[in-house]
Amino acid sequence: xxxxxxxxxxxxxxxxxxxxxxxxxxxxxxxxxxxxxxxxxxxxxxxxxxxxxxxxxxxxxxxxxxxxxxxxxxxxxxxxxxxxxxxxxxxxxxxxxxxxxxxxxxxxxxxxxxxxxxxxxxxxxxxxxxxxxxxxxxxxxxxxxxxxxxxxxxxxxxxxxxxxxxxxxxxxxxxxxxxxxxxxxxxxxxxxxxxxxxxxxxxxxxxxxxxxxxxxxxxxxxxxxxxxxxxxxxxxxxxxxxxxxxxxxxxxxxxxxxxxxxxxxxxxxxxxxxxxxxxxxxxxxxxxxxxxxxxxxxxxxxxxxxxxxxxxxxxxxxxxxxxxxxxxxxxxxxxxxxxxxxxxxxxxxxxxxxxxxxxxxxxxxxxxxxxxxxxxxxxxxxxxxxxxxxxxxxxxxxxxxxxxxxxxxxxxxxxxxxxxxxxxxxxxxxxxxxxxxxxxxxxxxxxxxxxxxxxxxxxxxxxxxxxxxxxxxxxxxxxxxxxxxxxxxxxxxxxxxxxxxxxxxxxxxxxxxxxxxxxxxxxxxxxxxxxxxxxxxxxxxxxxxx
Amino acid sequence: xxxxxxxxxxxxxxxxxxxxxxxxxxxxxxxxxxxxxxxxxxxxxxxxxxxxxxxxxxxxxxxxxxxxxxxxxxxxxxxxxxxxxxxxxxxxxxxxxxxxxxxxxxxxxxxxxxxxxxxxxxxxxxxxxxxxxxxxxxxxxxxxxxxxxxxxxxxxxxxxxxxxx
Numbered sequence: 001x002x003x004x005x006x007x008x009x010x011x012x013x014x015x016x017x018x019x020x021x022x023x024x025x026x027x028x029x030x031x032x033x034x035x036x037x038x039x040x041x042x043x044x045x046x047x048x049x050x051x052x053x054x055x056x057x058x059x060x061x062x063x064x065x066x067x068x069x070x071x072x073x074x075x076x077x078x079x080x081x082x083x084x085x086x087x088x089x090x091x092x093x094x095x096x097x098x099x100x101x102x103x104x105x106x107x108x109x110x111x112x113x114x115x116x117x118x119x120x121x122x123x124x125x126x127x128x129x130x131x132x133x134x135x136x137x138x139x140x141x142x143x144x145x146x147x148x149x150x151x152x153x154x155x156x157x158x159x160x161x162x163x164x165x166x167x168x169x170x171x172x173x174x175x176x177x178x179x180x181x182x183x184x185x186x187x188x189x190x191x192x193x194x195x196x197x198x199x200x201x202x203x204x205x206x207x208x209x210x211x212x213x214x215x216x217x218x219x220x221x222x223x224x225x226x227x228x229x230x231x232x233x234x235x236x237x238x239x240x241x242x243x244x245x246x247x248x249x250x251x252x253x254x255x256x257x258x259x260x261x262x263x264x265x266x267x268x269x270x271x272x273x274x275x276x277x278x279x280x281x282x283x284x285x286x287x288x289x290x291x292x293x294x295x296x297x298x299x300x301x302x303x304x305x306x307x308x309x310x311x312x313x314x315x316x317x318x319x320x321x322x323x324x325x326x327x328x329x330x331x332x333x334x335x336x337x338x339x340x341x342x343x344x345x346x347x348x349x350x351x352x353x354x355x356x357x358x359x360x361x362x363x364x365x366x367x368x369x370x371x372x373x374x375x376x377x378x379x380x381x382x383x384x385x386x387x388x389x390x391x392x393x394x395x396x397x398x399x400x401x402x403x404x405x406x407x408x409x410x411x412x413x414x415x416x417x418x419x420x421x422x423x424x425x426x427x428x429x430x431x432x433x434x435x436x437x438x439x440x441x442x443x444x445x446x447x448x449x450x451x452x453x454x455x456x457x458x459x460x461x462x463x464x465x466x467x468x469x470x471x472x473x474x475x476x477x478x479x480x481x482x483x484x485x486x487x488x489x490x491x492x493x494x495x496x497x498x499x500x501x502x503x504x505x506x507x508x509x510x511x512x513x514x515x516x517x518x519x520x521x522x523x524x525x526x527x528x529x530x531x532x533x534x535x536x537x538x539x540x541x542x543x544x545x546x
Numbered sequence: 547x548x549x550x551x552x553x554x555x556x557x558x559x560x561x562x563x564x565x566x567x568x569x570x571x572x573x574x575x576x577x578x579x580x581x582x583x584x585x586x587x588x589x590x591x592x593x594x595x596x597x598x599x600x601x602x603x604x605x606x607x608x609x610x611x612x613x614x615x616x617x618x619x620x621x622x623x624x625x626x627x628x629x630x631x632x633x634x635x636x637x638x639x640x641x642x643x644x645x646x647x648x649x650x651x652x653x654x655x656x657x658x659x660x661x662x663x664x665x666x667x668x669x670x671x672x673x674x675x676x677x678x679x680x681x682x683x684x685x686x687x688x689x690x691x692x693x694x695x696x697x698x699x700x701x702x703x704x705x706x707x708x709x710x711x
Contacts, residue, residue, distance in 0.1 A: 198680060199677060199678060199680070200678070201639035201640055201641055201677065201678035201682075202639070202640065202641040202678065202682050203678070203680065203682075204680035204681065204682060204683070207680050238680075239579065239621075239623045240623070240679055240680065241680070242692070277572070277575075277576070278575070278576060278579065279575070279621070280575050280578070280579050280621035280622070280623040280624050281621050281622030281623035281624070281676075281677075282620065282621050282622060283677055294575065295572050296571060296572055297570075297571040297572050297573065297574035297575060297609075297617070298617070299616055299617060299620040300620065300621075356682060356683070358641045358645075358682045358683060358685060359641065359644055359645065360644065360645065364682065364683040364684070364685075365683045366683075396640060400639070400640065430641075430682075432640055432641050432644065434644050438644055442643075443640060443643070443644065446638070446639065446640050446643045447640055449638065450638075450639055450640075450677060453677065454677060456620070
């Protein structure tokens with residue numbers, strides 16, 4: 001008997017048959033014959049494995065790849081991709097687990113890792129980041145070619161606007177609208193800036209993109225340059241990211257050599273040049289006007305706004321500032337269209353989000369999933385649960401300027417709209433998961449220490465406010481606080497939110513607000529009982545007045 | 547008379563940095579970073595030298611010494627004070643803190659007998675805290691010069707420090 005190299009199993013339970021399993025078998029057989037594979041591949045049947053939403057189901061061995069639902073018209077594609085070309089037909093792979101929300105399609109991973117939907121991180125970790133050819137093989141610079149040869153600048157902007165992409169740096173501003181503002185701004189000279197000054201504590205998603213897929217950013221910036229009428233761009237990368245800097249530098253040289261950057265790109269009259277600029281260690285430079293000041297060779301102190309960078313940015317010219325993750329979505333949207341992008345995520349927050357998970361969990365790292373999944377799902381599925389003996393106490397979302405949420409909010413869908421409604425910030429996508437051994441007062445003290453250290457000192461509400469807030473919380477953590485301190489903290493926070501010049505000062509008090517909103521009893525225990533319920537804070541003996 | 551070594555070096559290092567990054571306003575921070583990297587910090591003579599070389603008539607970048615000092619004191623990776631041969635940076639932010647960072651920091655301070663920002667008498671070590679380095683999947687994190695140590699626990703500190711001359 002001839003040995004077969006592969007086997008296709010098709011589910012033939014009544015439900016699958018009703019959905020066309022027999023016709024599917026017929027079409028698979030025909031496709032095998034068409035590719036002359038009938039001697040190498042055998043078709044057999046299998047029972048429904050209990051996933052009724054993805055029938056009919058097809059499993060291909062030896063890889064044990066599960067496809068579903070497979071329609072009759074998919075048969076030829078599946079045979080061509082998997083059995084003829086020998087690569088998994090990713091579009092047809094079945095989701096291994098149904099997640100909440102309207103989350104589109106999830107790609108299955110073999111083995112241990114749960115499914116992700118990778119758009120931003122599509123190539124990161126899969127291609128050699130220093131090899132331009134590998135990037136091109138994986139659809140690289142295709143979007144740029146398409147934009148330059150088939151689309152007008154207006155059409156590019158329209159596509160981005162229709163896709164519903166929102167800024168992934170934290171604020172969630174509609175990207176298409178920002179592009180339109182810069183396009184409409186008066187002036188011959190315009191700039192495109194990529195904000196790669198990723199320094200929100202707990203965030204390292206942009207680093208993964210820059211280190212793993214640097215050409216994506218160059219491609220996206222060049223597309224933006226074409227759409228907005230700019231011929232020059234800057235990548236502002238934080239000084240600590242040495243490897244990412246070298247990879248980008250190498251990528252720029254390669255792209256220039258191959259004509260994807262520089263003059264007459266793709267033999268058109270469009271020119272675009274990219275400069276690489278490093279920061280030197282200042283969190284506040286992630287704020288777009290501080291970043292612009294820093295590029296101009298000044299202290300990174302945020303400007304008063306308005307005017308906004310879209311009209312008065314770098315060297316006072318109209319300037320687009322987009323975050324790395326935002327830009328990394330652009331080529332895929334141009335290639336596949338706005339509608340495709342909208343098939344991921346929720347109607348109000350389309351697309352995916354890259355999260356960094358850390359804290360008292362079994363898996364720390366980066367994941368990319370559709371907008372709208374819940375924190376509980378992230379913890380249980382992607383973080384592989386809390387560490388043994390740990391119980392979820394709280395989570396911090398979005399880095400230091402994000403929100404602290406109690407365990408009771410873990411079923412809120414993570415998308416811009418749902419979070420906004422719950423008064424929570426999605427921020428940069430950092431998810432710090434904390435167990436019962438975390439003291440809220442201690443955590444907030446650490447956050448305020450960060451803000452008072454990173455405050456640039458330009459405006460008084462932030463410079464003095466962060467310092468005073470730290471001192472008060474420090475006192476509380478030592479058992480020397482007073483109940484009146486809590487009122488002072490609240491009014492101090494409100495003033496900072498109203499009067500501070502930039503986002504740093506405006507959000508520095510958010511941890512305090514969240515602490516008193518969700519964990520007031522625990523804070524009061526420090527004051528009333530002079531003890532830390534979690535046993536973390538070191539209490540000083542009571543000061544005796546002479 | 548031959549100028550003291552330090553002076554000649556500084557002048558050459560500044561010149562090299564300016565040539566590499568260009569005599570432009572937007573190159574100021576890269577130039578200062580380059581000098582900081584070469585000397586370990588930015589001495590007062592270096593500010594003077596940058597000012598002199600950049601303000602030369604053909605360059606047209608008019609910058610004062612105080613502006614340069616203002617830059618160096620603003621950015622965390624630039625130092626205006628001499629530092630030890632090895633600089634230890636410890637991340638003090640929340641992601642490292644909640645997985646045992648405090649104990650690692652205490653252990654570092656004790657092993658080196660230094661507080662935050664101090665340099666040891668023998669000029670071997672400088673100990674500083676830093677904000678998030680973006681290495682949170684392996685927290686707590688300690689960075690010594692360019693060497694990264696992740697998932698550090700207090701018991702490893704002595705062994706890590708012994709690796710440095």
